[in-house]
Amino acid sequence: GFFIIFEDQFGVGDYITINNFSGLVEEVGLRISKIRDFSGDLHIIPNGEIKTVTNHTRGSMRALVNVGIPYEEDVDRIINVLTQICEDIKKSRNDVIEGPTVLGITDFQDSQVLITIIAKTEPMKQWEVERDIRYRIKKVFDREKITFPYPHTDVTITNIDT
Structure with a gap:
């Protein structure tokens, strides 16, 4: 979680894809990140399991x-x-x-x-x-x-x- 925050990989409000889950970031913590998909489901992902992040919010x-x-x-x-x-x-x-x-x-x-x-x-x-x-x-x-x-x-x- 520290490197996610330190490297500004994504933040609250960003639209991202992590481990086949896409949605808006609701929380970035030191141990977990929470993203809510468009059906309303909240996905709680341990930061240690995050290998690849696609941040759809950066740039146009x-x-x-x-x-x-x-x-x-x-x-x-x-x-x-x-x-x-x-x-x-x-x-x-x-x-x-x-x-x-x-x-x-x-x-x-x-x-x-x-x-x-x-x-x-x-x-x-x-x-x-x-x-x-x-x-x-x-x-x-x-x-x-x-x-x-x-x-x-x-x-x-x-x-x-x-």
């Missing part, structure tokens, strides 16, 4: 949003709409350090083309920014009559004369 964070669009949609139109949404977010949010930026098509999946948006945010703001991006996408897609993909099955019935 990354917001990542994947947008699935049906193959039938016009990709250029979608990218233009998403780029405009990103520009609006840049102008309206102070917690976005860089971006958001439309990376473009990042994958072809069974029922959708995947387009990825990425942004650098202030620490602990990445989830809020991701939610805002998704909210704005939904609002604009609804207004522009752009559909989201969903699993469906096409059935063709052929009438065969016997």
Whole structure:
């Protein structure tokens, strides 16, 4: 615990991952550290068992949003709409350090083309920014009559004369 405190590896309020547990640090003591995960569980970890710590709070964070669009949609139109949404977010949010930026098509999946948006945010703001991006996408897609993909099955019935 002394070296954790002395080396400032993490502190109260930091979002960290220790031994497969992720959460917010509630306490750092000489013998134990306590982190609370997002389901509300409190994990009490003996400091002697801590081998690797990932501190997600230090430096800028990354917001990542994947947008699935049906193959039938016009990709250029979608990218233009998403780029405009990103520009609006840049102008309206102070917690976005860089971006958001439309990376473009990042994958072809069974029922959708995947387009990825990425942004650098202030620490602990990445989830809020991701939610805002998704909210704005939904609002604009609804207004522009752009559909989201969903699993469906096409059935063709052929009438065969016997």
